Amino acid sequence: MTAGSRKAPVERDLLSPLHRIVQPLPYILLGVATVLALLTPGQTSRERWGTAALVAVTAAWVLGMCTLPSPEWRRRSVPMIVYVGVQLALAGVLMARQPIFFVFAVVGFIQAYELLPPVWAFLSIAATSALVNLVPSGIPTNASWAILVAVVIGLQTLFIGWFGYLGYRFTEQTEQRRKAVAELEAAHAENAGLHAQLVAQAREAGVHDERQRMAREIHDTLAQGLTGIITQLQAADRVREHPEAWQHHMDQVKALARDSLAAARRSVAALGPPELEDSRLPEAIAEFAARWSSTSTVPAQVQTVGDPRPILAELEITLFRVAQEALANVAKHARAGLVVVTLSYLDDQVMLDVRDDGVGFELDAVAQRGEAADGTGYGLRGARQRLDRVQGTLEIESRRGEGTAVNASVPALAAEVSPA
Numbered sequence: 001m002t003a004g005s006r007k008a009p010v011e012r013d014l015l016s017p018l019h020r021i022v023q024p025l026p027y028i029l030l031g032v033a034t035v036l037a038l039l040t041p042g043q044t045s046r047e048r049w050g051t052a053a054l055v056a057v058t059a060a061w062v063l064g065m066c067t068l069p070s071p072e073w074r075r076r077s078v079p080m081i082v083y084v085g086v087q088l089a090l091a092g093v094l095m096a097r098q099p100i101f102f103v104f105a106v107v108g109f110i111q112a113y114e115l116l117p118p119v120w121a122f123l124s125i126a127a128t129s130a131l132v133n134l135v136p137s138g139i140p141t142n143a144s145w146a147i148l149v150a151v152v153i154g155l156q157t158l159f160i161g162w163f164g165y166l167g168y169r170f171t172e173q174t175e176q177r178r179k180a181v182a183e184l185e186a187a188h189a190e191n192a193g194l195h196a197q198l199v200a201q202a203r204e205a206g207v208h209d210e211r212q213r214m215a216r217e218i219h220d221t222l223a224q225g226l227t228g229i230i231t232q233l234q235a236a237d238r239v240r241e242h243p244e245a246w247q248h249h250m251d252q253v254k255a256l257a258r259d260s261l262a263a264a265r266r267s268v269a270a271l272g273p274p275e276l277e278d279s280r281l282p283e284a285i286a287e288f289a290a291r292w293s294s295t296s297t298v299p300a301q302v303q304t305v306g307d308p309r310p311i312l313a314e315l316e317i318t319l320f321r322v323a324q325e326a327l328a329n330v331a332k333h334a335r336a337g338l339v340v341v342t343l344s345y346l347d348d349q350v351m352l353d354v355r356d357d358g359v360g361f362e363l364d365a366v367a368q369r370g371e372a373a374d375g376t377g378y379g380l381r382g383a384r385q386r387l388d389r390v391q392g393t394l395e396i397e398s399r400r401g402e403g404t405a406v407n408a409s410v411p412a413l414a415a416e417v418s419p420a
Helices: 017-022 025-039 045-067 077-097 099-105 107-115 118-134 143-238 243-268 281-296 313-334 363-369 378-389
Strands: 300-305 339-345 349-356 393-398 404-411
Touching: 017 107, 025 045, 025 077, 025 099, 025 107, 045 077, 077 099, 077 107, 077 118, 099 107, 099 118, 107 118, 107 143, 118 143, 143 243, 143 281, 143 313, 243 281, 281 300, 281 313, 281 339, 313 339, 313 349, 313 378, 313 404, 363 393, 378 393, 378 404
Parallel strands: 300 339
Antiparallel strands: 339 349, 349 404, 393 404
16 A cells, blocks of 8 residues: 555546446435434524534535536645545534534545545545544543544554555556557557558559559560561561562561560460570570571570579569560660670579670660660660569660670579479
8 A cells, every 4th residue: 555655546437437426425425414413303593503504614615625626626636635634624523513424424434545545545534433433422531442442443444444445456457457448449540540551552552563564564575576576567678579588577577476465465464474484594595585686687695604593483584574675675776796695693693694796875864864865765774673673783884886784683592392
């Protein structure tokens, strides 16, 4: 009880059953005691009026100090100590006039822990017990009787005070649990709002990622296929007078159209390049470079350095798409006489290097504007985005008249091997 003596009264729920009982109880007990006191025979009219006046003062004190003030006022220790002290004094005066007012005085037992800190509540119970046992019958003059009254007051104070303190602690813990539940509910509501917000943001991010994926796939497949078709049609137009050459270019157009249609279907289904379905990365790049060389008429050399080993499918797709983009740019812009594609397997990374001896370009212009003056450069941004998604890097070296080198690297994360 000592540890709790410094605490303020528990902030009780003003709509709780206990509070609804305690608040009107002083008026009920005071009213019952008043009726019985006024009906007691042998009183003069003046004595009855005096009792009624003192009852009115007591009721006004309870009303003005406990009933009408705000809950914040009733939670303050000092005003409540004053209130209970004056109420006990008034109860003592009323009992001195009519002992039946002990019925009102016992309200102090009930109000103690409801209004006061624990130590003050215990002292209030002791004072109420002394008042109830001493005022109606007077202070005992016999030593044995005095000891008996003292024992009664002590036991009464101990039992009422102890059980009142247990009730106080139970109410305090109940209020703490109620507050904890309210805080948990508020936190749950806040988390639900945050969850809804995160879901919306994730949905928006997913839509954005899907748009970026489709844009990259369209560029890496359809756009490049259409560019190849246009190139072959232009070449066919130049050899219109030579049927065999013209037919060769038209066959290339048909093949590119079929490949582009298949690539479009695979892009919608979010499938990887067909070259990687049955082949590993070195063979897939070599196969693609051979087809590219036949349509672009630019010789392409493919070489592998190190010990080729399977890596995660997403990493292989990323490097393949970078090679695809780099070769497409060579065909469209470089006017190169030779392209060398090197795939290097190192301990912790796999590197792809595509070098040409073409006309090159101003790298600063692409870096500053995101695209070159002729509107190209989107494919390089797409390649960089692909590599960023897999913790890879992209470096480009190019100068006018000195060709271009595209270097991409990804972590060498081994592919999971399915158990036999």
